Amino acid sequence: xxxxxxxxxxxxxxxxxxxxxxxxxxxxxxxxxxxxxxxxxxxxxxxxxxxxxxxxxxxxxxxxxxxxxxxxxxxxxxxxxxxxxxxxxxxxxxxxxxxxxxxxxxxxxxxxxxxxxxxxxxxxxxxxxxxxxxxxxxxxxxxxxxxxxxxxxxxxxxxxxxxxxxxxxxxxxxxxxxxxxxxxxxxxxxxxxxxxxxxxxxxxxxxxxxxxxxxxxxxxxxxxxxxxxxxxxxxxxxxxxxxxxxxxxxxxxxxxxxxxxxxxxxxxxxxxxxxxxxxxxxxxxxxxxxxxxxxxxxxxxxxxxxxxxxxxxxxxxxxxxxxxxxxxxxxxxxxxxxxxxxxxxxxxxxxxxxxxxxxxxxxxxxxxxxxxxxxxxxxxxxxxxxxxxxxxxxxxxxxxxxxxxxxxxxxxxxxxxxxxxxxxxxxxxxxxxxxxxxxxxxxxxxxxxxxxxxxxxxxxxxxxxxxxxxxxxxxxx
Amino acid sequence: xxxxxxxxxxxxxxxxxxxxxxxxxxxxxxxxxxxxxxxxxxxxxxxxxxxxxxxxxxxxxxxxxxxxxxxxxxxxxxxxxxxxxxxxxxxxxxxxxxxxxxxxxxxxxxxxxxxxxxxxxxxxxxxxxxxxxxxxxxxxxxxxxxxxxxxxxxxxxxxxxxxxxxxxxxxxxxxxxxxxxxxxxxxxxxxxxxxxxxxxxxxxxxxxxxxxxxxxxxxxxxxxxxxxxxxxxxxxxxxxxxxxxxxxxxxxxxxxxxxxxxxxxxxxxxxxxxxxxxxxxxxxxxxxxxxxxxxxxxxxxxxxxxxxxxxxxxxxxxxxxxxxxxxxxxxxxxxxxxxxxxxxxxxxxxxxxxxxxxxxxxxxxxxxxxxxxxxxxxxxxxxxxxxxxxxxxxxxxxxxxxxxxxxxxxxxxxxxxxxxxxxxxxxxxxxxxxxxxxxxxxxxxxxxxxxxxxxxxxxxxxxxxxxxxxxxxxxxx
Numbered sequence: 001x002x003x004x005x006x007x008x009x010x011x012x013x014x015x016x017x018x019x020x021x022x023x024x025x026x027x028x029x030x031x032x033x034x035x036x037x038x039x040x041x042x043x044x045x046x047x048x049x050x051x052x053x054x055x056x057x058x059x060x061x062x063x064x065x066x067x068x069x070x071x072x073x074x075x076x077x078x079x080x081x082x083x084x085x086x087x088x089x090x091x092x093x094x095x096x097x098x099x100x101x102x103x104x105x106x107x108x109x110x111x112x113x114x115x116x117x118x119x120x121x122x123x124x125x126x127x128x129x130x131x132x133x134x135x136x137x138x139x140x141x142x143x144x145x146x147x148x149x150x151x152x153x154x155x156x157x158x159x160x161x162x163x164x165x166x167x168x169x170x171x172x173x174x175x176x177x178x179x180x181x182x183x184x185x186x187x188x189x190x191x192x193x194x195x196x197x198x199x200x201x202x203x204x205x206x207x208x209x210x211x212x213x214x215x216x217x218x219x220x221x222x223x224x225x226x227x228x229x230x231x232x233x234x235x236x237x238x239x240x241x242x243x244x245x246x247x248x249x250x251x252x253x254x255x256x257x258x259x260x261x262x263x264x265x266x267x268x269x270x271x272x273x274x275x276x277x278x279x280x281x282x283x284x285x286x287x288x289x290x291x292x293x294x295x296x297x298x299x300x301x302x303x304x305x306x307x308x309x310x311x312x313x314x315x316x317x318x319x320x321x322x323x324x325x326x327x328x329x330x331x332x333x334x335x336x337x338x339x340x341x342x343x344x345x346x347x348x349x350x351x352x353x354x355x356x357x358x359x360x361x362x363x364x365x366x367x368x369x370x371x372x373x374x375x376x377x378x379x380x381x382x383x384x385x386x387x388x389x390x391x392x393x394x395x396x397x398x399x400x401x402x403x404x405x406x407x408x409x410x411x412x413x414x415x416x417x418x419x420x421x422x423x424x425x426x427x428x429x430x431x432x433x434x435x436x437x438x439x440x441x442x443x444x445x446x447x448x449x450x451x452x453x454x455x456x457x458x459x460x461x462x463x464x465x466x467x468x469x470x471x472x473x474x475x476x477x
Numbered sequence: 478x479x480x481x482x483x484x485x486x487x488x489x490x491x492x493x494x495x496x497x498x499x500x501x502x503x504x505x506x507x508x509x510x511x512x513x514x515x516x517x518x519x520x521x522x523x524x525x526x527x528x529x530x531x532x533x534x535x536x537x538x539x540x541x542x543x544x545x546x547x548x549x550x551x552x553x554x555x556x557x558x559x560x561x562x563x564x565x566x567x568x569x570x571x572x573x574x575x576x577x578x579x580x581x582x583x584x585x586x587x588x589x590x591x592x593x594x595x596x597x598x599x600x601x602x603x604x605x606x607x608x609x610x611x612x613x614x615x616x617x618x619x620x621x622x623x624x625x626x627x628x629x630x631x632x633x634x635x636x637x638x639x640x641x642x643x644x645x646x647x648x649x650x651x652x653x654x655x656x657x658x659x660x661x662x663x664x665x666x667x668x669x670x671x672x673x674x675x676x677x678x679x680x681x682x683x684x685x686x687x688x689x690x691x692x693x694x695x696x697x698x699x700x701x702x703x704x705x706x707x708x709x710x711x712x713x714x715x716x717x718x719x720x721x722x723x724x725x726x727x728x729x730x731x732x733x734x735x736x737x738x739x740x741x742x743x744x745x746x747x748x749x750x751x752x753x754x755x756x757x758x759x760x761x762x763x764x765x766x767x768x769x770x771x772x773x774x775x776x777x778x779x780x781x782x783x784x785x786x787x788x789x790x791x792x793x794x795x796x797x798x799x800x801x802x803x804x805x806x807x808x809x810x811x812x813x814x815x816x817x818x819x820x821x822x823x824x825x826x827x828x829x830x831x832x833x834x835x836x837x838x839x840x841x842x843x844x845x846x847x848x849x850x851x852x853x854x855x856x857x858x859x860x861x862x863x864x865x866x867x868x869x870x871x872x873x874x875x876x877x878x879x880x881x882x883x884x885x886x887x888x889x890x891x892x893x894x895x896x897x898x899x900x901x902x903x904x905x906x907x908x909x910x911x912x913x914x915x916x917x918x919x920x921x922x923x924x925x926x927x928x929x930x931x932x933x934x935x936x937x938x939x940x941x942x943x944x945x946x947x948x949x950x951x952x953x954x
Contacts, residue, residue, distance in 0.1 A: 012937075042870060042872070042932065042937075044870075044930070044931055044932050045870060045872055045873065045932045048872075048873060048932060048933075053873070053874055054872050054873065059871075059872035060872060062937075316927065326930065327930050327937050328927065328928065328930045328937050328938070328942075329927070331937050331938065332925065347925065349924075349925030349926075349927070350925070350927065351927045352927040353927070354927045354928060354929050355929065355931075356929040356930070356931040356934050356935070357931055358931060358933045358934070363933075363934065365929055367927070367929075393519060393521075393522055394536075395519070395522055395525075395531050395536035395537060396522065396525060396530070396531065397530055425902050425905050427929060427931070427933075427934045428902050428905055428906060428929065428934055428935065429905060429908070430929050431906070431908070431909040431926075431928045431929055431939070431941075432908040432909055432912050434926065434927055434928055434929070435909050435912040435913050435916070435918075435926055435928075436912050436916070438922075438926055438927065439912070439913070439916030439917075439918060439922075440916075441912075441916060445915075445916075448809065448824065448826030448827070449826075449908075449911065449912055449915055450793065450805065450806070450826070450827065450828050450829040450830070450831045450844070450911055450915065451805065451831060451908045451911060451912075452831050452832065452833040452842055452844075452904060452905065452907050452908055452911070453521070453803065453804050453805045453833070454521055454832075454833040454834055454835060454904070455519065455521050455522045455525060456525075456835045456840075456904075457833050457835070457840065457904045457905055458833070458905065460489075460519075460539075460804050460805050460808050461805070461808065462908070464908075465805075
């Protein structure tokens with residue numbers, strides 16, 4: 001009998017793989033080890049839970065443990081895989097009842113990524129948080145809730161929540177002022193969340209731009225919008241350390257000497273892949289530090305796969321490995337690997353780095369390669385144009401300015417990337433750009449796409465088409 | 478010296494061509510003959526003007542005559558071209574000062590399309606309208622406005638409006654009950670417009686489905702939505718005739734004998750290309766009855782081009798000529814022909830039949846080939862699946878059911894068409910399907926597209942991806 005498929009990590013990639021495999025090949029044994037108490041949950045929903053727009057913490061669960069059972073998956077929560085032996089085909093597991101060895105026929109490493117905080121001294125203080133995992137979500141919401149409004153029940157999440165920790169924060173006075181360290185997705189989304197609690201919110205960004213992956217045009221719009229919304233931006237201002245009194249965060253010091261007294265800090269300066277488990281194995285990592293895989297999600301070791309936030313993928317534009325840890329990628333790769341292990345080899349799919357983020361009322365999207373240097377490094381000669389056009393017919397109520405940037409290669413005319421920002425259905429339009437880019441269209445071909453037009457939804461020339469027209473003109477100059 | 482480029486028709490296609498040519502080659506003489514008083518205007522905005530959501534009739538003008546002057550285009554309004562002599566390279570023009578001959582170097586026929594009403598006897602009665610042209614828009618709005626609220630000024634449009642006709646309708650009592658004959662775009666949009674005036678609205682559709690081009694899934698949703706909104710639907714009910722008293726429409730009789738007394742009727746049973754001008758010329762029409770053109774918009778007669786609602790285009794899926802008179806197609810083809818005439822041969826672009834329509838709160842989109850018979854006629858073996866998925870993460874406020882149909886060819890897996898309906902950003906998602914389809918993607922490739930995910934905008938698997946997953950599963954059964 002074949003040894004079971006062992007999955008390390010019970011989140012998007014791991015459970016997608018286990019579900020698909022179990023459905024396609026019910027005879028094949030699958031064991032999922034998850035070190036935490038939670039399983040598959042919606043990471044990206046955390047800021048909206050802290051904001052209070054999502055009511056109950058359990059709303060963020062994609063799958064409840066009982067759903068996993070229903071699917072016939074052997075899920076072992078609070079079981080941490082601490083070592084892998086690829087020669088012996090075993091993993092070492094620390095469970096509530098001690099340590100044991102588990103042999104595997106195939107191994108899927110789906111260990112995810114973790115928030116980075118250690119470059120900022122003081123991150124360990126009470127009142128300083130990273131946004132990663134549902135426990136931190138519950139705690140941050142408890143901390144911004146005024147004590148008179150706080151109750152454990154209102155947080156939701158039942159027995160999954162660390163009640164003692166939540167109560168500790170819930171019963172303290174709510175902070176008057178919070179600092180967010182980092183101006184990526186998490187920073188921007190958390191600014192919206194804190195603003196909803198009427199807390200004075202300061203956002204510190206090391207570089208001169210928010211949301212750097214989205215390019216300058218998006219960043220400019222988002223920066224002025226956040227300021228309009230009352231967020232205090234500190235651009236080009238690296239944070240040196242958090243300071244505290246009696247173990248509680250009370251201040252922040254920037255490298256330029258600026259000091260600010262604060263009652264709460266969120267550090268959102270990035271994530272890194274959880275690959276420690278593979279350190280002493282022959283499984284190779286890519287340049288990004290995430291696990292290198294082939295188009296089927298297989299590592300350099302035959303029986304070992306990796307998927308989700310701990311693994312690289314192939315970039316649709318460059319054809320090279322890239323590490324872009326996002327939700328769809330994890331789900332899709334997990335599902336494909338499940339299908340491959342069930343006997344139907346299925347590519348995990350390329351990534352285009354498509355991402356969207358809401359910044360208060362501004363919807364932002366990006367895909368492909370926007371940064372000129374990155375494009376040149378990949379061997380392209382990038383030409384870029386940014387336009388602003390209406391989201392609907394000019395005379396139709398709700399028409400709103402939409403800014404689109406498209407980037408193409410000068411020689412081939414091939415579309416390399418794009419971004420979009422605006423208040424009216426802007427984000428979802430990035431899917432058109434992503435589809436064009438993954439299809440390898442040239443900008444001239446994009447310009448001739450037969451896209452939708454009706455006054456309530458789009459002007460005759462959709463903003464994406466306007467951008468393509470202008471960029472194509474520039475390519476032909 | 479070369480004879481001028483003569484353009485027949487001063488709407489989207491004609492003026493786009495004239496503008497582009499004038500910009501690219503300012504030396505080339507261009508004369509545009511327009512038989513009406515208006516120039517380029519937003520057809521698709523008329524229902525929203527009648528509804529009152531768009532305030533002033535002139536808001537619907539894409540270009541004002543003075544804008545056309547500013548572009549250096551010689552526009553002659555109230556000049557009707559009545560004959561073409563392709564041997565002599567001349568057109569006969571009836572202008573305010575009589576008839577004359579104008580010679581041309583190139584001719585662009587951009588005569589548009591006209592609403593069909595003649596199969597319904599009684600369409601000539603007062604109070605019976607087709608929605609075509611800004612004059613009819615002003616008149617219909619005057620007719621539904623209660624006399625005590627009516628004023629000529631409130632209609633907007635100034636000297637362009639037929640004041641006598643508008644006043645005649647504006648001073649009559651507003652109808653208690655209106656009938657819409659035809660359940661295509663115009664019918665559905667006008668139902669929304671009349672409902673806003675609190676008029677009892679009856680919609681008569683010959684076939685069993687509204688919006689037949691959008692397929693069954695969209696039609697079902699829209700039908701129940703319209704009924705919820707208080708519109709009385711009469712499906713499978715051909716209208717035999719309108720009846721009147723003293724020249725005014727007062728009733729409607731269906732072929733099944735049903736009678737209804739009404740105060741106003743709108744007939745929206747389709748449009749046909751305006752090609753009478755070419756009847757006795759060697760310029761060939763296609764099977765659709767519209768002008769046959771090559772990929773540059775050129776007819777079988779070398780110097781003669783055609784574009785916009787009077788011309789065919791090549792369908793992206795079948796590669797065959799098709800007639801789908803829509804706004805973007807006209808603008809795009811006109812612009813391309815302008816560029817070609819300026820010396821840079823530019824394809825007019827294929828069409829995918831992408832269309833969107835708003836039905837009260839429901840947003841509908843369609844692209845490509847949805848109808849199974851049409852797909853089989855084009856040599857495909859169509860397989861279709863319809864799914865319903867959320868528009869956002871399930872826990873995020875505003876999440877709304879979105880129904881997607883995708884159609885693919887069984888053998889090749891190639892995407893042939895799709896439709897979408899839902900209340901939350903549904904319509905614009907059809908652009909993703911249109912782009913995939915024009916790029917020639919298979920459903921398996923669509924399933925692996927890296928589309929956007931963030932809770933406020935899309936679930937992890939966008940509804941389009943869910944549909945692709947299910948359809949791809951069906952193809953592999």
